[in-house]
Amino acid sequence: MKLSTGTLLAALTLKADAMQMTSRRSSGSSSPASGWGFDTAGMDTSVRPGDDFFRFASGKYIDSIVIPDDRTSWGPFDVLAEDARTKVKGILESDMASGGNLGKFYKSFLDEDQVEELNLIPLNDNTKEILKMSSVSDFAKLAGKSNDEFYPSPFDIWVEADPKDPDRNTLTLGAAGLGLPDRDYYTKESFAAQKQAYGEHIAKMLTLMDWESPSTTNASIIALEEKIAEAHWPRADLRDPDKTYNLMKVSDLKTEAPGFDWQAYLDNTGPFPADADIIVGAKSAVTKISDILAKADVNDLKAWTAFHMVSQASAYLPERFNKENFKFFGKTLSGQEVQSDRWKRGVSLLNSNMGDAVGQKFVDKHFPPASKVRVEDMTQRLKRAFRHRIRKLTWMSPETKARAQEKLRSMDIQVGYPKKFRSYDDVVIDDKDLLGNVARAGAAEWRFWKDQLSKPVDRDMWFMSPQTVNAYNMPNFNMLAFPAAILQPPFFNPDAEEAVNFGSIGAVIGHEMTHGFDDEGRKYDATGALSDWWTAADEKEFSARAKKYGDQFAKFTLGLPAGAHINPDLTMGENLADLGGVTMALTAYHQYLKEKQTRPELKEPMVSSMLFNETAMELHQHDEGVRRLFLGYAQVWREKVCDDTVKQHLVTDPHPPATARVMIPLQNLDLWYSAFDVSEDAKLYLKQDDRVSLW
Numbered sequence: 001m002k003l004s005t006g007t008l009l010a011a012l013t014l015k016a017d018a019m020q021m022t023s024r025r026s027s028g029s030s031s032p033a034s035g036w037g038f039d040t041a042g043m044d045t046s047v048r049p050g051d052d053f054f055r056f057a058s059g060k061y062i063d064s065i066v067i068p069d070d071r072t073s074w075g076p077f078d079v080l081a082e083d084a085r086t087k088v089k090g091i092l093e094s095d096m097a098s099g100g101n102l103g104k105f106y107k108s109f110l111d112e113d114q115v116e117e118l119n120l121i122p123l124n125d126n127t128k129e130i131l132k133m134s135s136v137s138d139f140a141k142l143a144g145k146s147n148d149e150f151y152p153s154p155f156d157i158w159v160e161a162d163p164k165d166p167d168r169n170t171l172t173l174g175a176a177g178l179g180l181p182d183r184d185y186y187t188k189e190s191f192a193a194q195k196q197a198y199g200e201h202i203a204k205m206l207t208l209m210d211w212e213s214p215s216t217t218n219a220s221i222i223a224l225e226e227k228i229a230e231a232h233w234p235r236a237d238l239r240d241p242d243k244t245y246n247l248m249k250v251s252d253l254k255t256e257a258p259g260f261d262w263q264a265y266l267d268n269t270g271p272f273p274a275d276a277d278i279i280v281g282a283k284s285a286v287t288k289i290s291d292i293l294a295k296a297d298v299n300d301l302k303a304w305t306a307f308h309m310v311s312q313a314s315a316y317l318p319e320r321f322n323k324e325n326f327k328f329f330g331k332t333l334s335g336q337e338v339q340s341d342r343w344k345r346g347v348s349l350l351n352s353n354m355g356d357a358v359g360q361k362f363v364d365k366h367f368p369p370a371s372k373v374r375v376e377d378m379t380q381r382l383k384r385a386f387r388h389r390i391r392k393l394t395w396m397s398p399e400t401k402a403r404a405q406e407k408l409r410s411m412d413i414q415v416g417y418p419k420k421f422r423s424y425d426d427v428v429i430d431d432k433d434l435l436g437n438v439a440r441a442g443a444a445e446w447r448f449w450k451d452q453l454s455k456p457v458d459r460d461m462w463f464m465s466p467q468t469v470n471a472y473n474m475p476n477f478n479m480l481a482f483p484a485a486i487l488q489p490p491f492f493n494p495d496a497e498e499a500v501n502f503g504s505i506g507a508v509i510g511h512e513m514t515h516g517f518d519d520e521g522r523k524y525d526a527t528g529a530l531s532d533w534w535t536a537a538d539e540k541e542f543s544a545r546a547k548k549y550g551d552q553f554a555k556f557t558l559g560l561p562a563g564a565h566i567n568p569d570l571t572m573g574e575n576l577a578d579l580g581g582v583t584m585a586l587t588a589y590h591q592y593l594k595e596k597q598t599r600p601e602l603k604e605p606m607v608s609s610m611l612f613n614e615t616a617m618e619l620h621q622h623d624e625g626v627r628r629l630f631l632g633y634a635q636v637w638r639e640k641v642c643d644d645t646v647k648q649h650l651v652t653d654p655h656p657p658a659t660a661r662v663m664i665p666l667q668n669l670d671l672w673y674s675a676f677d678v679s680e681d682a683k684l685y686l687k688q689d690d691r692v693s694l695w
Helices: 053-064 076-098 101-110 112-118 121-132 136-143 189-208 214-231 250-256 262-269 283-295 298-316 319-334 342-353 355-366 369-392 398-410 434-452 498-515 536-554 568-596 624-635 643-652 658-666 670-675
Strands: 155-162 165-175 247-249 277-280 412-416 472-474 479-483
Touching (some): 053 624, 101 342, 101 434, 112 434, 136 283, 136 298, 165 283, 189 298, 189 319, 214 283, 214 298, 250 277, 298 434, 319 643, 369 398, 369 412, 369 498, 369 568, 498 624, 536 568, 568 624, 568 658, 624 658
Parallel strands (some): 165 277
Antiparallel strands (some): 247 277, 472 479
16 A cells, blocks of 8 residues: 655655654763753864864764664754654553554554464455456556555555645646656666665565566566656656646546556546546656556566565565565665664554544643744744845845735744644554554545545645654645644753754744745745746846855765765755745844843843844854854754765755755855854855855
């Protein structure tokens, strides 16, 4: 059973993979913060801040990190996510003791003996259906069941708000069909070793399920996926909402992408009427894949289906399947030495399949109402700062400014948890049927989304659970969400100096706001509709500034093997959001200091001598508060990541590495230079004309 994440792909997040973590403590996981909320012991003051601000702020902490064997990275996101997972474990154990559905689901995952005893019996019917396959139409029928059962599909299909009519829900279709992380793994020589290992992995998995001739069938599967990979669009192109918006009728698929039996596919995944609207992303890829499938050997399609079925189900099958699957995807591709404990994987399973039910209990037990109030106040401060920045822009016309202000005013910001939680009452849970529980939960999820097609868009719906350590901007809702689990130190510390909070959670809030105005988000208007609200001159100037900024990322040295570099076309949205986030945090902090002069009840910063020039929005170069804001910003990004994972993320992840996220935005801010006395001989020094300012 494969659930598409198409709706989530439209959300612009703070970080990828934030909920994957371990309970093992590394030596760098719990460095104490100072009285003002920053870990001064983690600094490396032997490094000049203008040469390497990442190391200056966190070098000793980074050096102390030993990435746990069951992780591929370690830093604040991982530490907080571990804490969230431990808390969820307690919730699930309590529910298991009381006989609740969450507990039953969790218990079915923990019961390894039952899983071993069932062996492949839960997949017997699926396997029989695959073996009966005799045509491409038969293949299409099984692919159409991918959202309900453990069948794979060469296409993703999901439901989301129509980008050009965001008050209605619409079917969306995209290209899929690859087992490796990205098309580059099939097309580039730098990933040749991984592709070869993938072929060996396919053979082993087919052997485990007693598939005929696995040592030769694997080559056919690789060959098929190579053709599909060539049809796929580069990920950077998938970021363009204009290119991926191709509205048609379901009946049009037969003529636009002939070769694949769309009727058989849609009858099984829907059914959907011929006159139903459907948005086809990466249209040329869908067309080419349809043609590839029409010409494919049926035996290759059977083998491809069998392999991906057992691969998707491996976490819920006997240990021999799970072990082999981890060996390739965890260790070979990502550099993870050992798999995380089973209870942690069980927590992730429940978070993925019944996230709102878990989240409601998480919020009740672990999210203080006072934190929600404080962070909501911070969001309004950042919103005022953004409004001020737009008003002061010199490169944007009054017409576009007015539309930008309208969008900012309409921006909905939700903190901690959704206004209402999803119900999972229609999911039948059996504590002795793990695979069945996963399949039934997936089928219920797909029913939920199909049901949304007949309803108006619910803009209060969340696409992350409260127990997730992350945040996101949903452009077609014009909405931001900040889950409860991220609202704790070092991101938000109620006991820290406000300068540090502005640099951490303030920059996070500003980051998500800026996503509404980055190279992708700016194409959506105040209502969340995909529309062109920019003048041609403003759009040209924005693009020129964004490219100039992106070039800095392309030239950034990562210290990895030759050829490993940041693709600014892929990371542009996150690049711009980081620059906007820290810029808005600075402005909001300035406004806070001004307000504090007339409102003594506001929290008093631990620093004095705040010399603020209201007109120029500048601080004296020795202002300690601004230095601490920049250090608070750097603190949330101090992490260490395995080289294999970095290499994978450089082609799959729209987020750049942490070192770049710290140093490149700051070297474009004049206040950073004055705050740390950065001179022209510093490695990070940029001439004034080379610095980029957008918002």
